[in-house]
Amino acid sequence: MIECVNLTSKYADGTVVLHDLSFKVEAGEQVGLIGANGAGKSTLLKSMLGLIETEGVISFDGKELCKKNLADIRKMVGYVLQDSDNQMFMPKVIDDMVFGPVNYGISRADAEKKAEETLEKLGIAGLKNKQNHKLSGGEKRMAAVATILTMEPEIMLLDEPSAALDPHNRRNLINILNVIPVTKIIASHDLDMVLETCNRVILINDGKIVADGKATDILSDKTLLEENGLELPLCMAGVPAFLKKED
């Protein structure tokens, strides 16, 4: 269970990025975090991991985020970064997957076994011994998700997981996300993916929560979405107008 109470975050120059946010995520829930560019999605995810100084209280399973608990919480929470290149810093995919578990005290052999299983599960076993700089954008993203899954997190935070994926890999990712039974917060502009993976959606704008509710409700509310710089997901919008005229 994740609980955020009165979360406020400011940049050094005083700009307020997050404004008194409060919400609760139950265990096993899949929450979509949506909002226009610059709404504060990435900042929210980072502050939940203690990467950004914030006021307010954040707790995971009752453990409050503070210096003492930081290591425990980070072990429990997996974070998939927006840019996979920043996540894949080792020479080879397998080295990267093993990096986290080994640092958290698992032997290299066990970690490698775990990594292989994860790759198998994601259907990308072929990437195991590939060099990171030779991967394509999509492969890199899948591998980055794999590095986090190897750590067997109880909670996953994903920042734009479907960006740079081709339709096939995107589908693959959606299926995986739906199968993994952990609590997830997915920040994304890919509203169709959010609709397919999440049962709940939090809509933020200018660092404030505008709406929080069932995914199907919020993602079908055209005026609400458009007021906050978004659009209906394609599957909700029906046949676009320019195609209708052709008939």
Add this chain to the structure above:
Amino acid sequence: MNKAERAIDELRGIDKLTSINSPMHRLSPLSKMALTIIYIITTVSFHKYDLWGIIPMVLFPIIGYQFSLIPVSTCFKKLRIVMPLVCCVGLLNPFFDKAVITYIGTVGVSGGVISMVTLMLKGVFCLMASFLLVATTTAEEICAALNKIHCPKILTSLFLLTVRYISVLLEEVANMTDAYHLRAPGQKGIHISAWGSFLGQLILRSMDRAQALYESMLLRGFNGVIDYPEKENKNKYSWVVAIICIVLIIFTRYFNIPAYLGSLAL
């Protein structure tokens, strides 16, 4: 193709070479490094007039290339980078050292010419040897070997991380250069008005990248050093081979083989 793209290509080329499986690739990295360094030191230590003595040294890298299944010609492309300075220095020698010290047939050859040729050969031989090392040993193997001889881990981790990010940043520079030239046709380089902002923008973005990288490491329990795996499925006889080669190299250094061969023939 811009300069950054060429550099990417060169790195890819080396990657490809290191992925070959050959007897030379299977030698242990440390023995290969020791061998290469001793070869280079020996080659450089030849007297500047000892043109004939130095020639047999070519055999070592050439044989090495055969055992690594890499054509010798692969390394010649690299010569364009080291050779200019060596040639500049070498080419001046004939002007200053005009004393005839030997005759080929009836033609007198001055010391400057001999030392120039010897110097250039040294340059070529050293390059052949060090490229052979790089073409048969991956960066990780080199760093693992360096760790073994107690090179501080901060340096080797830094080296490997940098190698990893060079390909990322080269790509960015290549794309930026292309984007610049698409909007500035006919310009050879970056115009003075963009001198600061071109790389400056990249510095700002890279600082953000470094921050993100740091965060991602931290989230996965980074504690100051990165442990790179050390695989040891290397040939047991590496050191035997290396020591034999070293003995042969030193023999070549102190025994003028061409003079001996020539005296046999004549």
Add this chain to the structure above:
Amino acid sequence: MHMADALLAPSVATVMYGASTVAAGLSIYKIRKEEKSSVKEYSKLPVMAVMAALVFSAQMINYTIPGTGSSGHICGGFLLSALLGPWAGFLSMIVVLAIQGLFFADGGLMALGANVWNMAFYGCFVGYFLIWKPIMGTKLNNRVKVILASIIGCIVTLQLGAFSVVVETSLSGITELPFGKFCGLMQPIHLAIGLVEGLITSAILVFVNEARPEILSGVKANAQAKQKLSFKTTIIVLAVIAVITGGIFSLFASGNPDGLEWSLFGNAEEGYSANMGLDEEDYGNQSAAADKAAAIQEKLSILPDYAFSSNPDNAAGTSVSGVVGAAGVAAIAALVCIAGGAARKSAKKKED
């Protein structure tokens, strides 16, 4: 100006390795200390790696030099220490130089120590402690400080680097070029290179300073009121100043120790050594100095072969057998290559 292996005697290379190792050891010690005392533990490594990669990549950018049609690029030691501080900058620079030497054949394995000294040591330590830090401590406008420090820093560190190349090569006994003349050749060239690098570096640092002053090492982010000073005019004014000082400097550099006239018109073995303050013993490398003396003496004589004509038979004898033997070795080498090529081809065929 990367040194190549061939230009160094093993002894000189070893000394340079030793010196660079000491500097690297000190840097590592300082960084560990910094990390321990800072809130953000271990944060240096990723920044150092990304910045090293950045400097390496930045060398692939060509900057057009206005009015010349040629282009320059940066070498980066000074830039790195301004961004990361001297200790981290030095280590990053070592890595950049090692990668250049290993993967791009720019430099060499044995010459790495010398290259680190010539480029990283001067660029990071001399550049930072003697130029960047003092200038940043003055009360000038932030932009002027950055520009001044970059230009002076790059020129001075490149001059030192070029001078070291000359000293190392001469001590190694590689070149017949008299020390003074070699200097006269290298220093002015590197004055121009340093000036261009300084201008580019200053442009970059000014941009960074304006966008995110907290990134620069040793700059107080006190959001000094931006004074109206057009970027272009600043650059132009400073370029003019630098060209003038550079011109005077190079006049000194090439006017004083110019060995060209003497060596060509042969008026003075003694004059040359006296002028350069060189004495065979003092010089540290007897054979090199002696070779030079012989070379100069040689130029005095009308017939170049005069000095050696006493035993031509002997020399000719060894050289003929030498030629034959070398030809034999060359033939062996060629055979090895051909055999290897054939083996590779047949192996490939088997695979297909």
